[in-house]
Amino acid sequence: MKLILANPRGFCAGVYMAIDVVDQLLDICDGERIYVYHEIVHNKHVVDRFRGQGVVFVDSLENVPRGSIVVFSAHGVSPGVRAIARERGLAAIDATCPLVTKVHAEAIRYAEKGYQILLIGHADHQEVVGTRGEAPEAIQVVQSPADIPLLSIDDPSRLVYLTQTTLSMDDATVIIGALKKAFPEIKEPPSEDICYATTNRQSAVRALAGACDLVLVVGSRNSSNSVRLTEIAEAVGTPARLVDDKTEIDESWFTDVDRLLVTAGASAPEDLVQDLILELIERYGGEVEQHDIHRETIEFGLPGTLKKFMRSRNIDPTGRRITLDTSAALSAWLNEHEIAHTTVDLTVGRT
Numbered sequence: 001m002k003l004i005l006a007n008p009r010g011f012c013a014g015v016y017m018a019i020d021v022v023d024q025l026l027d028i029c030d031g032e033r034i035y036v037y038h039e040i041v042h043n044k045h046v047v048d049r050f051r052g053q054g055v056v057f058v059d060s061l062e063n064v065p066r067g068s069i070v071v072f073s074a075h076g077v078s079p080g081v082r083a084i085a086r087e088r089g090l091a092a093i094d095a096t097c098p099l100v101t102k103v104h105a106e107a108i109r110y111a112e113k114g115y116q117i118l119l120i121g122h123a124d125h126q127e128v129v130g131t132r133g134e135a136p137e138a139i140q141v142v143q144s145p146a147d148i149p150l151l152s153i154d155d156p157s158r159l160v161y162l163t164q165t166t167l168s169m170d171d172a173t174v175i176i177g178a179l180k181k182a183f184p185e186i187k188e189p190p191s192e193d194i195c196y197a198t199t200n201r202q203s204a205v206r207a208l209a210g211a212c213d214l215v216l217v218v219g220s221r222n223s224s225n226s227v228r229l230t231e232i233a234e235a236v237g238t239p240a241r242l243v244d245d246k247t248e249i250d251e252s253w254f255t256d257v258d259r260l261l262v263t264a265g266a267s268a269p270e271d272l273v274q275d276l277i278l279e280l281i282e283r284y285g286g287e288v289e290q291h292d293i294h295r296e297t298i299e300f301g302l303p304g305t306l307k308k309f310m311r312s313r314n315i316d317p318t319g320r321r322i323t324l325d326t327s328a329a330l331s332a333w334l335n336e337h338e339i340a341h342t343t344v345d346l347t348v349g350r351t
């Protein structure tokens with residue numbers, strides 16, 4: 001069996017940053033309890049590893065003792081949550097991805113200008129809940145074209161749409177098309193809201209899945225961008241499975257599979273992909289082919305709230321070194337494990 005590895009896959013800059021925030025706090029706050037509001041990123045293994053290090057994940061700030069340290073997850077929070085944190089005297093460290101913060105800022109700006117905002121996304125996703133909280137009177141969520149007749153629009157010439165960062169580009173295009181048809185004067189966001197990591201992982205799967213017999217996506221079921229990758233594979237006619245790790249693969253999936261595409265959602269750690277590769281090679285033999293579609297070089301620095309917190313404890317705020325070149329890192333790992341592999345450079349972009 002040929003194992004095709006899609007590049008890019010796995011951790012994005014926002015996830016690296018959010019994980020680094022909790023890692024740094026664990027180092028700094030030796031013995032002090034660290035609370036995280038919601039899952040820091042939507043991945044079971046990442047959350048379980050932090051739980052094992054004593055981190056407590058909460059879904060309500062009422063469960064965080066007054067004066068404690070709390071981290072806001074990469075998906076962002078509403079102003080209401082920030083206000084509760086202040087009221088409880090919490091030391092709040094904000095690990096919101098800057099690309100989510102950008103959508104918050106757009107929502108605030110348009111609401112202040114008197115626009116009604118149509119937020120395309122999944123109503124119950126934490127990111128959408130957080131963005132909506134910035135201007136609840138002005139924002140209505142659109143999950144599909146079927147929602148459009150139900151919208152309450154005051155002035156179609158004062159209307160703008162924004163999108164959740166991890167949507168399927170294909171679904172978003174359909175919804176945006178329907179919105180433009182219903183409201184021809186609707187304004188577009190100043191720049192694309194679906195983030196670079198979502199776009200690149202989806203376009204890699206779209207480019208590669210058609211020539212494969214099966215797609216395995218490493219990611220958790222509550223990870224929006226991981227689920228979208230399975231949908232994109234299926235949209236090009238290739239069956240796809242979402243697995244948290246190698247223990248979830250099922251023998252019956254591999255009958256008549258000669259070419260298997262492996263990718264990972266933006267919150268899935270690379271060591272889970274490596275474990276999966278070892279398991280598949282052991283069971284079915286074969287070789288690995290890396291297909292590089294995009295090169296990513298984006299990195300985010302530590303959030304200002306963490307830097308301030310570190311300085312308050314006389315610690316120099318420096319970020320950790322992280323590996324962004326998944327392709328080069330995997331090649332080194334494959335060499336180390338003496339697994340036959342080649343790299344196909346199909347790079348169409350650099351972000």
Ligand code: SF4
Nearest residue numbers: 012014097165195266
């Ligand atoms: S998927 Fe995009 S928006 Fe979400 S954390 Fe990663 S870079 Fe940020």
